[in-house]
Amino acid sequence: xxxxxxxxxxxxxxxxxxxxxxxxxxxxxxxxxxxxxxxxxxxxxxxxxxxxxxxxxxxxxxxxxxxxxxxxxxxxxxxxxxxxxxxxxxxxxxxxxxxxxxxxxxxxxxxxxxxxxxxxxxxxxxxxxxxxxxxxxxxxxxxxxxxxxxxxxxxxxxxxxxxxxxxxxxxxxxxxxxxxxxxxxxxxxxxxxxxxxxxxxxxxxxxxxxxxxxxxxxxxxxxxxxxxxxxxxxxxxxxxxxxxxxxxxxxxxxxxxxxxxxxxxxxxxxxxxxxxxxxxxxxxxxxxxxxxxxxxxxxxxxxxxxxxxxxxxxxxxxxxxxxxxxxxxxxxxxxxxxxxxxxxxxxxxxxxxxxxxxxxxxxxxxxxxxxxxxxxxxxxxxxxxxxxxxxxxxxxxxxxxxxxxxxxxxxxxxxxxxxxxxxxxxxxxxxxxxxxxxxxxxxxxxxxxxxxxxxxxxxxxxxxxxxxxxxxxxxxxxxxxxxxxxxxxxxxxxxxxxxxxxxxxxxxxxxxxxxxxxxxxxxxxxxxxxxxxxxxxxxxxxxxxxxxxxxxxxxxxxxxxxxxxxxxxxxxxxxxxxxxxxxxxxxxxxxxxxxxxxxxxxxxxxxxxxxxxxxxxxxxxxxxxxxxxxxxxxxxxxxxxxxxxxxxxxxxxxxxxxxxxxxxxxxxxxxxxxxxxxxxxxxxxxxxxxxxxxxxxxxxxxxxxxxxxxxxxxxxxxxxxxxxxxxxxxxxxxxxxxxxxx
Numbered sequence: 001x002x003x004x005x006x007x008x009x010x011x012x013x014x015x016x017x018x019x020x021x022x023x024x025x026x027x028x029x030x031x032x033x034x035x036x037x038x039x040x041x042x043x044x045x046x047x048x049x050x051x052x053x054x055x056x057x058x059x060x061x062x063x064x065x066x067x068x069x070x071x072x073x074x075x076x077x078x079x080x081x082x083x084x085x086x087x088x089x090x091x092x093x094x095x096x097x098x099x100x101x102x103x104x105x106x107x108x109x110x111x112x113x114x115x116x117x118x119x120x121x122x123x124x125x126x127x128x129x130x131x132x133x134x135x136x137x138x139x140x141x142x143x144x145x146x147x148x149x150x151x152x153x154x155x156x157x158x159x160x161x162x163x164x165x166x167x168x169x170x171x172x173x174x175x176x177x178x179x180x181x182x183x184x185x186x187x188x189x190x191x192x193x194x195x196x197x198x199x200x201x202x203x204x205x206x207x208x209x210x211x212x213x214x215x216x217x218x219x220x221x222x223x224x225x226x227x228x229x230x231x232x233x234x235x236x237x238x239x240x241x242x243x244x245x246x247x248x249x250x251x252x253x254x255x256x257x258x259x260x261x262x263x264x265x266x267x268x269x270x271x272x273x274x275x276x277x278x279x280x281x282x283x284x285x286x287x288x289x290x291x292x293x294x295x296x297x298x299x300x301x302x303x304x305x306x307x308x309x310x311x312x313x314x315x316x317x318x319x320x321x322x323x324x325x326x327x328x329x330x331x332x333x334x335x336x337x338x339x340x341x342x343x344x345x346x347x348x349x350x351x352x353x354x355x356x357x358x359x360x361x362x363x364x365x366x367x368x369x370x371x372x373x374x375x376x377x378x379x380x381x382x383x384x385x386x387x388x389x390x391x392x393x394x395x396x397x398x399x400x401x402x403x404x405x406x407x408x409x410x411x412x413x414x415x416x417x418x419x420x421x422x423x424x425x426x427x428x429x430x431x432x433x434x435x436x437x438x439x440x441x442x443x444x445x446x447x448x449x450x451x452x453x454x455x456x457x458x459x460x461x462x463x464x465x466x467x468x469x470x471x472x473x474x475x476x477x478x479x480x481x482x483x484x485x486x487x488x489x490x491x492x493x494x495x496x497x498x499x500x501x502x503x504x505x506x507x508x509x510x511x512x513x514x515x516x517x518x519x520x521x522x523x524x525x526x527x528x529x530x531x532x533x534x535x536x537x538x539x540x541x542x543x544x545x546x547x548x549x550x551x552x553x554x555x556x557x558x559x560x561x562x563x564x565x566x567x568x569x570x571x572x573x574x575x576x577x578x579x580x581x582x583x584x585x586x587x588x589x590x591x592x593x594x595x596x597x598x599x600x601x602x603x604x605x606x607x608x609x610x611x612x613x614x615x616x617x618x619x620x621x622x623x624x625x626x627x628x629x630x631x632x633x634x635x636x637x638x639x640x641x642x643x644x645x646x647x648x649x650x651x652x653x654x655x656x657x658x659x660x661x662x663x664x665x666x667x668x669x670x671x672x673x674x675x676x677x678x679x680x681x682x683x684x685x686x687x688x689x690x691x692x693x694x695x696x697x698x699x700x701x702x703x704x705x706x707x708x709x710x711x712x713x714x715x716x717x718x719x720x721x722x723x724x725x726x727x728x729x730x731x732x733x734x735x736x737x738x739x740x741x742x
Contacts, residue, residue, distance in 0.1 A: 063087035068098025328371035383565035527612030559585035618667035683716030
């Protein structure tokens with residue numbers, strides 16, 4: 001009996017030991033959990049739409065009974081819940097299932113609902129699909145655009161009185177009367193190289209232009225862009241995997257120094273008729289018509305015209321009846337200008353707001369309608385990152401800024417009349433980054449708070465006291481899963497390289513021992529389009545944490561020129577020398593870090609990056625082989641002349657003016673200097689950074705008898721995620737490479 005008890009006890013202990021081991025194993029971070037099972041995926045909330053009364057907001061919730069989605073209104077003050085639209089109301093006639101809501105918009109009086117569904121991807125985003133309108137008063141649900149091919153509708157929007165809906169289909173503009181159901185085709189020349197009401201690839205990618213038409217405030221006119229792509233060079237993506245014969249996919253794509261689309265802005269009556277075109281001075285194929293919108297309560301449009309080098313922005317006011325034009329304001333810069341979307345009309349439309357870096361920082365100004373008067377609204381040696389709300393009734397503008405820590409973001413407000421300094425609204429307890437969706441009267445806001453160790457927490461707050469009303473999504477389950485891994489958090493640090501102090505972060509391995517030597521892996525981006533050193537969640541930096549778990553020190557440094565709120569001089573420092581100054585900064589930072597930390601094995605230093613970070617990886621490997629022993633470049637630009645004209649010329653100038661800069665900034669010209677171990681990865685269907693970059697670099701490395709590793713992903717785009725198992729396979733490939741070579 002005693003022996004049986006001992007056996008039972010041993011068996012029990014064995015089970016406990018196995019269970020303990022299983023628990024420990026479950027707490028290990030795995031690539032399958034990150035990229036296959038989505039174990040650590042975060043939950044969002046919404047999308048949220050503030051109602052016109054500013055007293056409540058609408059959001060989406062699952063309908064358990066009908067399996068679709070309800071649109072629910074919550075009263076901000078009382079939290080009273082009301083179903084505005086049930087999934088049952090969204091079941092089309094003779095159908096059994098409700099429409100799946102990809103996006104939705106309320107009409108001006110909240111009486112009608114426009115639903116975007118059955119969407120399809122166009123370049124980066126799902127901007128094509130079907131639209132339906134629900135009349136909340138009658139309950140009538142009707143499909144828009146039944147006369148055109150299904151899933152071809154783009155950018156549908158109500159007329160000001162919500163009696164009509166306009167949309168684009170196959171590069172033409174239509175208007176449909178919601179009472180009669182009659183659809184009128186306004187433009188007829190769209191197709192092939194003519195694009196009406198939307199844009200070509202480069203305008204979407206680099207100027208953030210997608211929706212290409214606007215209703216006039218009185219609903220009588222539609223102003224729209226027309227693009228003519230006939231002079232753009234055609235790049236061909238090749239599909240070798242979906243049939244027994246290869247299929248070329250033509251992509252009009254303006255590379256550096258080549259011709260752009262010819263754009264013009266026209267006005268057509270909403271009932272149909274002839275288009276009148278604004279005669280904006282300058283070569284339409286050598287300028288950018290980057291922004292256009294109606295001035296409220298008028299028949300005038302404001303058009304922003306960028307010159308090709310993107311260092312001059314002219315504002316034109318055009319009358320849609322007389323077609324007269326007047327240049328009211330021009331901004332110039334010796335380097336480049338970034339576009340801003342912060343125009344709001346004030347004081348009975350006599351003034352508009354405008355963001356500018358003309359005093360060395362990105363600030364908001366108030367400019368008179370004729371352009372003769374300009375008043376600074378936000379003041380101080382800091383950048384306004386984003387305008388959240390302009391509240392004329394109480395006289396404040398709310399915006400995001402971070403004067404004291406460039407890795408963080410907080411809500412501030414200033415007097416519209418420019419009489420006050422910035423006042424921080426976000427409480428000190430929210431250390432990290434906060435974004436806000438503010439109601440029209442600036443009384444309420446949906447706050448999303450996060451930092452490097454806290455997944456997004458979404459809350460309703462009252463303004464300006466920032467009183468917390470209720471939590472809408474706390475991601476507590478994700479936070480607990482993350483904490484159970486017992487990972488080392490990101491440590492933020494400063495790296496003084498002499499000319500400037502750079503922001504950086506570091507993640508140490510689990511069970512870190514400072515007396516040991518560890519390999520160092522740098523993650524880099526380094527281009528003006530983004531930054532890597534930010535105190536935000538970013539998916540918990542799970543790939544970086546995974547690599548740290550494998551025994552690496554993982555670090556990232558933001559060099560000069562990256563997209564951080566450090567002033568105009570910081571951002572413009574890389575003008576004309578993309579890849580040159582940045583790789584110098586990265587190398588100087590690496591050397592400084594070696595002197596700061598004795599636990600780094602300087603003989604085992606790797607670097608990797610994606611897109612611009614892939615280009616930076618190559619530049620660092622080829623220019624500084626004494627520092628970087630191993631590199632991995634994904635979806636990279638190898639020759640800057642191969643990238644699109646709009647992005648590259650903005651930061652490098654024109655090729656005819658800066659041929660040496662283009663040569664010296666392109667890593668392909670220094671491939672002969674490769675000494676360490678290199679792997680390159682690319683998707684063959686990358687419409688952004690073409691596979692051509694991969695093949696041309698490969699050719700150069702072979703010519704110079706340089707050994708390297710390579711991996712191609714057939715018919716995957718810039719993000720290399722399409723098709724089954726791609727993300728996991730990519731990360732397993734990367735991890736295997738680092739384990740074998742670093």
